[in-house]
Amino acid sequence: TETGSFMVVYATNRPEVLDEAVLSRVTRMVEVSAPSEESLRSMLEQFVASVLKGVDTKNVLDTKILARQLYQLGATGRDAMNLVIALQQSVYG
Numbered sequence: 001t002e003t004g005s006f007m008v009v010y011a012t013n014r015p016e017v018l019d020e021a022v023l024s025r026v027t028r029m030v031e032v033s034a035p036s037e038e039s040l041r042s043m044l045e046q047f048v049a050s051v052l053k054g055v056d057t058k059n060v061l062d063t064k065i066l067a068r069q070l071y072q073l074g075a076t077g078r079d080a081m082n083l084v085i086a087l088q089q090s091v092y093g
Contacts, residue, residue, distance in 0.1 A: 013076045034074050041067035043077050047084040055091055 010026065012018065035043065044063040070080055 013078060034076055035071075037067050037071035040070050040075065040077075040080055043080045044070075044084065047081050048087075051084050051088050052091065061087075 010018070010022070041063050044067055048057055048061065048063065066083070067080075070083070073079075
């Protein structure tokens, strides 16, 4: 039953995959746009610094180019993180 004691929040980068039964129960939707190219670059730099600690990426990884490509694809922060995780697996693999 409805109550003011709690709420359920659904979050997705792919709203088109949500089932109609789920959507019929959502009372309010808030769309958050994809990050800007600058935001993606900032995220990439943060992710690289935290995930690839101790790896010198300055001469082999251009976050400006990667951010531009991710932006053109409509990528999200999760996509940027997954890219850095793939890089980590490649470096340490």
